[in-house]
Amino acid sequence: MREVAIVSFAQAPNVRDAGAKNEVELLMPVAHAALERAGLTLQEIGFTCSGSSDYLAGAPFSFVMAIDALGAWPPISESHVEMDGAWALYEAWVKIQHGAADSALVYGFGKSSSGEIRDVLSLQLDPYYVAPLWPDSISLAALQARALLESSRYSEKDLAEVAVRSRRNARSNPNAQLAGDVDPAALLAEPYLVSPLRKHDCPPISDGVAAVVLAAGDLARRICQRPAWIRGIDHRIEPHSLGVRDLTRSPSTELAAEKAGVQQGPIDLAELHAPFTHQELILRDALGLRDDVELNPSGGALAANPVMVAGLTRIGEAASRISAGSAQRAVAHATSGPCLQQNLVCVLEGE
Amino acid sequence: MEDPIQDITTPIRLDYQYTAGSATAKFLRGLKQGRLLGQRCPKCAKVIVPARGACARCGVATEEEVEVADRGTVTTFCVVHIPVPGSEIKPPFVCATIQLDGADIGCFHLVSEVSPDEVRAGMRVQAVWKPREEWDHTFENIRYFKPTGEPDAELEDTRGTGHA
Amino acid sequence: MGELCGVVGIGQTKYAAKRGDLSIAGVVREAAIRALEDAELEWKDIDAVVIGKAPDMFEGVMMPELYLADALGAVGKPMLRVHTAGSVGGSTSIVAASLIQAGIHDRVLTVAFEKQSDSNAMWALSSKQPFSPHINAGAGGYFAPLIRTYIRRSQAPDHIGMLVAFKDRLNALKNPYAHLHIEDISMQKIEDSFMLWAPIRYLESCPSSDGACAMVLAREALAKDAPRPPAWVLGTAMRTEPTMFAGREEVNPQAGKDCAADVYRQAGIENPRRDIDVAEVYVPFSWFEPMWMENLGFAEDGEGWKMTDEGETALDGDMPINPSGGVLSSNPIGASGMIRFAEAALQVRGMAGEHQIDGARVALGHAYGGGSQYFSMWIVSSEQP
Numbered sequence: 001m002r003e004v005a006i007v008s009f010a011q012a013p014n015v016r017d018a019g020a021k022n023e024v025e026l027l028m029p030v031a032h033a034a035l036e037r038a039g040l041t042l043q044e045i046g047f048t049c050s051g052s053s054d055y056l057a058g059a060p061f062s063f064v065m066a067i068d069a070l071g072a073w074p075p076i077s078e079s080h081v082e083m084d085g086a087w088a089l090y091e092a093w094v095k096i097q098h099g100a101a102d103s104a105l106v107y108g109f110g111k112s113s114s115g116e117i118r119d120v121l122s123l124q125l126d127p128y129y130v131a132p133l134w135p136d137s138i139s140l141a142a143l144q145a146r147a148l149l150e151s152s153r154y155s156e157k158d159l160a161e162v163a164v165r166s167r168r169n170a171r172s173n174p175n176a177q178l179a180g181d182v183d184p185a186a187l188l189a190e191p192y193l194v195s196p197l198r199k200h201d202c203p204p205i206s207d208g209v210a211a212v213v214l215a216a217g218d219l220a221r222r223i224c225q226r227p228a229w230i231r232g233i234d235h236r237i238e239p240h241s242l243g244v245r246d247l248t249r250s251p252s253t254e255l256a257a258e259k260a261g262v263q264q265g266p267i268d269l270a271e272l273h274a275p276f277t278h279q280e281l282i283l284r285d286a287l288g289l290r291d292d293v294e295l296n297p298s299g300g301a302l303a304a305n306p307v308m309v310a311g312l313t314r315i316g317e318a319a320s321r322i323s324a325g326s327a328q329r330a331v332a333h334a335t336s337g338p339c340l341q342q343n344l345v346c347v348l349e350g351e
Numbered sequence: 352m353e354d355p356i357q358d359i360t361t362p363i364r365l366d367y368q369y370t371a372g373s374a375t376a377k378f379l380r381g382l383k384q385g386r387l388l389g390q391r392c393p394k395c396a397k398v399i400v401p402a403r404g405a406c407a408r409c410g411v412a413t414e415e416e417v418e419v420a421d422r423g424t425v426t427t428f429c430v431v432h433i434p435v436p437g438s439e440i441k442p443p444f445v446c447a448t449i450q451l452d453g454a455d456i457g458c459f460h461l462v463s464e465v466s467p468d469e470v471r472a473g474m475r476v477q478a479v480w481k482p483r484e485e486w487d488h489t490f491e492n493i494r495y496f497k498p499t500g501e502p503d504a505e506l507e508d509t510r511g512t513g514h515a
Numbered sequence: 516m517g518e519l520c521g522v523v524g525i526g527q528t529k530y531a532a533k534r535g536d537l538s539i540a541g542v543v544r545e546a547a548i549r550a551l552e553d554a555e556l557e558w559k560d561i562d563a564v565v566i567g568k569a570p571d572m573f574e575g576v577m578m579p580e581l582y583l584a585d586a587l588g589a590v591g592k593p594m595l596r597v598h599t600a601g602s603v604g605g606s607t608s609i610v611a612a613s614l615i616q617a618g619i620h621d622r623v624l625t626v627a628f629e630k631q632s633d634s635n636a637m638w639a640l641s642s643k644q645p646f647s648p649h650i651n652a653g654a655g656g657y658f659a660p661l662i663r664t665y666i667r668r669s670q671a672p673d674h675i676g677m678l679v680a681f682k683d684r685l686n687a688l689k690n691p692y693a694h695l696h697i698e699d700i701s702m703q704k705i706e707d708s709f710m711l712w713a714p715i716r717y718l719e720s721c722p723s724s725d726g727a728c729a730m731v732l733a734r735e736a737l738a739k740d741a742p743r744p745p746a747w748v749l750g751t752a753m754r755t756e757p758t759m760f761a762g763r764e765e766v767n768p769q770a771g772k773d774c775a776a777d778v779y780r781q782a783g784i785e786n787p788r789r790d791i792d793v794a795e796v797y798v799p800f801s802w803f804e805p806m807w808m809e810n811l812g813f814a815e816d817g818e819g820w821k822m823t824d825e826g827e828t829a830l831d832g833d834m835p836i837n838p839s840g841g842v843l844s845s846n847p848i849g850a851s852g853m854i855r856f857a858e859a860a861l862q863v864r865g866m867a868g869e870h871q872i873d874g875a876r877v878a879l880g881h882a883y884g885g886g887s888q889y890f891s892m893w894i895v896s897s898e899q900p
Contacts, residue, residue: 375646399761405761405812407759407760426664429715430711431656432711432712433653435641436641437643438649440650444650459650460648460650461650472667493646500869
């Protein structure tokens with residue numbers, strides 16, 4: 001296996017509504033920043049890969065225009081997944097492993113503000129039996145939260161505390177959308193949004209963009225003083241039907257973590273893509289994280305949740321803390337699908 | 352037992368709000384005033400119409416506004432014989448790439464007031480606008496382009512045939 | 516570079532305007548099961564699944580890998596979904612191959628599909644885009660002007676497009692999976708067919724099809740042990756250029772040329788016309804055949820049409836193009852690229868049945884998409900490098 005590292009990371013400030021800016025305008029400064037921080041031009045990059053969704057944008061082939069932000073001339077080696085940018089990162093990592101490239105630019109983008117994201121995500125569901133009922137993403141998450149509370153492993157107070165921690169951590173993240181000091185009792189006094197979830201248990205709606213540059217071996221060392229090495233990366237998917245899954249656990253995260261080698265060393269820091277408070281608890285258990293692990297120092301997806309980007313951002317946030325020297329070994333996670341159906345786990349380490 | 356169900360119809364309706372982006376917004380505002388606005392790339396100096404906020408070739412933001420003429424040259428075209436779903440335009444009609452005078456790239460629009468057999472690359476055309484009071488933020492303020500009658504332009508062997 | 520990848524199983528559905536007999540899961544399984552049977556493997560032998568398809572609006576299902584995980588035996592496995600517009604079937608094959616080539620998995624199942632009768636492909640391709648005048652009448656409306664430019668530059672005679680359509684539709688009669696089997700196809704029938712976007716007539720255009728194509732890819736040692744001869748992947752490449760910019764050459768795009776040059780270099784091909792025995796090339800509208808002959812370096816600029824005219828691209832010609840009937844005969848949009856890649860593999864495995872090119876040892880699979888801006892290609896061979 002080749003040594004591959006994240007050598008730079010850039011993101012746009014996550015906002016409720018990016019207003020008049022379209023995806024190209026949002027992406028251009030972020031892609032350029034990631035390249036500049038890596039000291040590479042697009043022509044020097046071996047492979048480009050992105051993640052985004054047509055149904056998020058409300059248009060077919062919506063990823064095509066993003067190329068205009070890059071300057072893809074002469075032509076570039078490039079691909080796209082209709083998934084969170086974390087899976088684009090995986091594809092790029094594979095390309096470098098194959099030896100077909102020594103570096104890669106990866107980006108994810110999405111404006112959740114364009115449509116009614118709650119309802120758009122209903123289209124991810126079985127089109128014959130489930131989607132026609134239009135169970136929106138918050139209601140499905142609430143089903144899962146209910147199952148978790150009924151298992152007696154956690155209480156509504158535990159959920160509120162996840163939200164409190166997220167907002168407190170987000171205070172030091174200039175790109176976060178929701179940040180501040182909140183009192184758990186005050187949160188618990190709020191009415192339910194979709195029982196048992198309250199507003200604070202749910203992610204904000206966010207427009208966002210993130211980009212990462214990967215590099216192999218000595219190239220990574222030349223670019224970056226302290227590259228964040230990808231020591232392991234794996235992803236797994238569970239059955240689609242919610243009825244056949246134990247929604248209080250995340251077996252695909254457990255398996256991906258095992259394959260990625262999470263437990264092969266101490267973990268200082270974890271960035272988990274948990275758009276709902278109860279999901280952070282499920283994921284923490286699935287990854288076997290101890291209480292002394294710094295959890296979502298960026299604020300996580302509860303502080304900013306640009307769909308198709310938030311998973312890639314978790315990886316970028318963890319990597320940048322390793323590069324800054326504030327962590328030595330981190331786990332980053334991304335999720336896709338209803339109630340954590342598919343999960344990606346990445347282990348990052350400083351030299 | 353009745354016949355088994357073979358298929359179901361599941362209507363999907365989703366409402367979206369689209370963002371033009373700053374450059375397209377400028378282009379559309381220009382159209383409301385009867386002006387055609389492009390942008391010049393700071394790197395390659397080409398004028399892009401409609402303004403898109405980026406030069407795709409150079410990958411840089413474009414800001415310098417350049418107004419172009421509402422007449423230009425057909426670089427290529429086709430004759431469409433099937434109706435466009437949801438549109439009132441009646442086939443056969445001519446869709447063409449038109450490089451407006453002052454622009455370095457073509458844009459896509461209709462050509463009319465000429466028999467489709469007579470349309471050719473190099474033909475000089477002029478915009479036919481709707482009445483001013485009907486103008487809105489849309490390229491459809493121009494109904495179509497019609498021949499000017501000028502002699503055909505020399506094409507740079509069809510470089511710049513990019514569509515809008 | 517890396518582990519050698521072999522194609523050990525190929526499966527296709529019968530392509531049709533509407534596969535009303537199957538759900539979306541049923542369509543992908545029909546192809547996947549056939550690929551597994553060809554490889555004499557079971558679901559449990561597969562380590563990862565890579566699927567690809569065109570815009571989700573074609574079926575109304577967002578991110579269908581989530582719904583299809585169970586149907587494709589992917590539970591507990593890694594699963595990816597690629598989307599690169601029309602070239603997606605090709606890119607998907609390449610992503611799947613790279614998982615083998617990088618030494619990450621032993622066996623990968625890859626499936627590309629479209630069940631576009633479930634939604635409305637014409638609508639999805641030409642829905643009113645905000646902020647643009649609504650004059651786009653489908654993909655043909657976009658490509659017909661490029662074709663006119665080709666004809667003007669090359670001075671090609673008018674009948675070339677029809678010749679391509681005639682050849683591809685004749686070839687399809689020998690391919691049981693093809694959607695269109697027009698028994699009484701003739702040049703006259705093509706000429707008489709309705710003109711859609713001049714110069715493209717109805718019978719010079721691709722159909723709208725439902726269907727899926729699947730392949731099982733394996734690493735070298737496992738491929739060598741496979742029950743039927745593998746197709747060895749000698750090279751894969753993808754290239755992208757922006758949709759439009761001043762001076763962009765759209766008829767003979769640089770991205771296509773660069774992609775071909777890269778894949779030829781990897782496969783050790785110096786003279787593509789001589790070294791390649793057969794090619795499955797993405798021709799959704801007849802005139803793209805001569806255009807791609809030039810873009811791929813099989814003919815000099817302006818001369819591609821002569822290959823068609825002189826019968827060189829026919830089944831019995833010296834550079835057969837699309838012996839399967841091509842995209843003109845079957846076009847489930849998301850699958851079409853993979854069908855090209857798979858048909859190329861079938862040729863070098865000697866398993867193309869009635870449309871087999873005798874002695875085919877090296878074959879090219881080609882796909883393109885978007886505004887002629889996305890290209891993906893692979894070279895497969897009956898021989899290891």
